[in-house]
Amino acid sequence: MTDGVVQIEKKLGFFPLIALVVGTMVGGGVFSLPHDLAVGANSGSIIIGWCITAMGMIPLALVYQTLARQKPELEGGIYSYARAGFGEYIGFNSAWGYWLAGILGNVATIMLLFSTLGYFFPIFKGGNNVASIVGASLLLWTLHFLILFGIREASIMNVIATIGKLVPIVLFIVVMVTAFRWDTFTHDFWGEGTISVSSILGQVKNTMLVTLWVFIGVEGAVVLSGRAKNSRDVGKATVLGLILVMSIYILISVLSMGAMTRGELSVLETPSMGHVLEHVVGTWGAVAINIGLVASLVGTLIGWFLLVSEISHVAGKDGVFPKVFTKTNKKQTPHMALWISNGVAQIIFIIVLF
Numbered sequence: 001m002t003d004g005v006v007q008i009e010k011k012l013g014f015f016p017l018i019a020l021v022v023g024t025m026v027g028g029g030v031f032s033l034p035h036d037l038a039v040g041a042n043s044g045s046i047i048i049g050w051c052i053t054a055m056g057m058i059p060l061a062l063v064y065q066t067l068a069r070q071k072p073e074l075e076g077g078i079y080s081y082a083r084a085g086f087g088e089y090i091g092f093n094s095a096w097g098y099w100l101a102g103i104l105g106n107v108a109t110i111m112l113l114f115s116t117l118g119y120f121f122p123i124f125k126g127g128n129n130v131a132s133i134v135g136a137s138l139l140l141w142t143l144h145f146l147i148l149f150g151i152r153e154a155s156i157m158n159v160i161a162t163i164g165k166l167v168p169i170v171l172f173i174v175v176m177v178t179a180f181r182w183d184t185f186t187h188d189f190w191g192e193g194t195i196s197v198s199s200i201l202g203q204v205k206n207t208m209l210v211t212l213w214v215f216i217g218v219e220g221a222v223v224l225s226g227r228a229k230n231s232r233d234v235g236k237a238t239v240l241g242l243i244l245v246m247s248i249y250i251l252i253s254v255l256s257m258g259a260m261t262r263g264e265l266s267v268l269e270t271p272s273m274g275h276v277l278e279h280v281v282g283t284w285g286a287v288a289i290n291i292g293l294v295a296s297l298v299g300t301l302i303g304w305f306l307l308v309s310e311i312s313h314v315a316g317k318d319g320v321f322p323k324v325f326t327k328t329n330k331k332q333t334p335h336m337a338l339w340i341s342n343g344v345a346q347i348i349f350i351i352v353l354f
Contacts, residue, residue, distance in 0.1 A: 014233040016155040017221045020303055021241030023162040024217030027300035028112045028271075030169070030249060031293045033214070034256035035272030038265035040206025043257045044189045048200070049207025050250050057215055061242040064222050065235025075226025076314035078219050083318070095315035102308035103341055105216075106301060107348045110136045113297040116271070119290045133353045137346060139301075144342045147305055150331035151227055154306055161299025168292025169248060172277055176255035179280045185258040214249060217300075218242055223307045226314065309337040 012020075029036075037046050067074070067081055074080035079098060083091025114135055115127025123131045147154040191199060218238065225234045256265060256276050268275040271293050277285030313334035316325030327336035 011152040012155055012224060012228045014230075014237060016152075016159055017224070017228060017233055017237035018241050018244075019159040019162040020155065020220040020224065020306070021218060021237055022245055023158050023165070023299045024220040024303035024307065025215055025241070025245045026162075026165060026169075026248070026296060027109060027217070028116075028293060028297055029210075029214045030252065031271035031273045031289060031296065033210070033249060033253050033273065034260075034265045034276050035268045035270070036210045037207060037253050038257070038262045040209070041203035042188055042191045042262055043185055043254075045191075045200050045203030046207050046253060046257070049204045049211055050253070052204065053208060053211040053215075054246060056212075057218065057242060057246065058239075061218060061239045064219065064238045068222055068225055068231055068234035068238070072225070072231035076311055076318075077223035077225060079223075079311050079315060079320075081222075083320075088320075091318075092320050095311060095320045099308060099312050099315075099321075099341070102304055102311070103345050104348070106140075106304050106308065107345050107352070109297050109301055109304070110139060110345075110349075111352070113139070113294060113301075116290055116293050116297070119286075128352055130353065133349050136349055139298075140342055140345060140349075143298075143301055143305060144338060147302070147309075147338060148329065148331070148333055148335055150333055151224075151306065151310075153331075154302060154333075158299060158302045158306070161295060161302055165292055165296035165299050166248075168288050168295075169252070171288060172273055173248070173251050173255060175277060175280055175285070176252075176259055180255055180258035182258065184261060185254075187261055211249070215242070215245070217303070217307075218245075220303060220307060224310055227310075305338065305342070308341045309334045312337040312341065 037049075041049065071081075071084070074084055076083075076095070079091060079095040082094040111127040111132065113127075114124045114132040117135075118125035118127065118132075123129075124135065126132065146157065191203065218241070221228070221234045221237045221241070225231060228234050252273065256273070259276055259280055264279075265272065265276070271289055274286040274289030274293075277289055279285075312321050312325045313328075315321040316323060316337065321337075325334065325337045325340065327334070329335040
């Protein structure tokens, strides 16, 4: 056991970093994209919304790439950048805000996972009953102990989980390409009735409330930049991971609009991707997507457990978090940060139950 000031061995290569970026972004939200976008906009406005989102997200990824290359000593990613650029107060808020939001996100992800398992096992239906909370707690601590074996080992698990979540997504895209109908896609392209600039702008705004949310996690590689073998890989992994994920998101949303009308998509239940695939190929489509959603959520949890523990560990070394967060085990995993973070998550589970 160490006090955290020992030099951390840099073990993460290029592909684990890409998997971290992709894995933390592609969570449960992607499986609800067809419905979430159709609720607020028609096809034309959704395409505009994606274009505007791309114009913002790609430069952001390039900024991360530049910072990772020119400031490799800033190992905490967005927290370290905020602290170095805007001072101690902004850095403090960035670290604590990111940590707390990450824990709450992990709790929500685990509850969504058990709600999804309710599709196969009715005992978990809803995701917030006693059975679900017990199962969620078991999953929380199982992943916790797996990550304690080491960051590199956890990153390998994340690579496997990322591949697992991409398989049903690729299947969905391939099937939707064959099922795409141009007349369905262009049906009410801008909406019913008189088309106006204000209505289109309103639809674009609704679209971007969804499209910006699904890119949370793009900062994954920079948060773990202190553990990368090569700091230049951090920026490249961020940019390439973003482009890959953005391509997946756009294909899913556009191809879905060519398989079902906006009216049909807007009333689908979660996960709407499953219902779209079921509409085209039958029941097995929904089963495949639900299995993919479970794999996706598990992979997302691994990635976010790493991010939450790492950012609090780095902040602890800077004195922004209590010194206990700097503790690492013999595998150089920030074990105390992990214990405290998951302990807070467990308390939230108990509060949710009662």
